[in-house]
Amino acid sequence: MCCLECRRSALCCSTQRSLRRSWAGPLTLPMEERWSSARRMNSHGDISYGLETIQDFTSITSQRWFTWWEEISGVDEKYKPIRTYQVCNVMEPNQNNWLQTGWIWRQGGQRIFVELQFTLRDCNSIPGVAGTCKETFNLLYAESDWDLGGVAREDRYAKIDTIAADESFTQGDLGERKMKLNTEVREIGHLNRKGFHLAFQDVGACVALVSVRVYYKRCLSTVQNLAVFPDTVAEAAFATLVEVRGACVNNSEVDADSPPRMHCSAEGEWLVPIGKCSCSAGFEEGHSSCEGKSRGLGV
16 A cells, blocks of 8 residues: 555655665656746847756656656646656665666756755654654766666765755645645756766655756857847856857948957856947848838939
């Protein structure tokens, strides 16, 4: 019997039995695999920064996870189908249960962000687990130039952080179908290899991992002062600005004394515009472009 009524709710944890290590099946939630989000509009209506998702594990149908955790299909509080990885071995001490992703290509990103959505059971709401139940789990990563497979040694991994819930749920929340979903974002520092694996280490919590999204920040292509600035990946160093030269739009010319430049910040925002382009003879400035001048009547 599932400890949190698995058949009725995605809040359920795995059973108390020890799980054999095995390849878990794919995640199949109907979400887009790649997308850009959190785009900010400036006063001119231009998109000034964005997030480039490089992996969204709620949508990967071919992704394989190597795990001690249990894969569970269920429904959320709105009865929408979801699939989670869960573990709840809270009766026994010295737990060390790992969930490892496949290899993630980091693309152009050096400063990578990991967004987790999860639920976690309040230990005080589970009788008889004092001293063995935990309310945290660990997030780790291992850099590599190729897929390490499902047998990567634990010592290959470096710890990113210990993850705790802002809100934990109780048996009463289950009765009211309150999911109490937590969202936490962590950063992986300067990366040098082509990609990496993520891992989640359970040390005795009752936790359900609902989604994992991996992304980096970039300055989105924009037009400023009649110059086009291309998509630019934000640097890893927080205080670093990347200087980017713009290309004049059609029918315009660069100002020789002050060519167009902008700076891409580590947060993916365009800053400090310098210089400009000017419309060529016979053209006038329109909306981020140079258009032919209209002839007057009678000419």
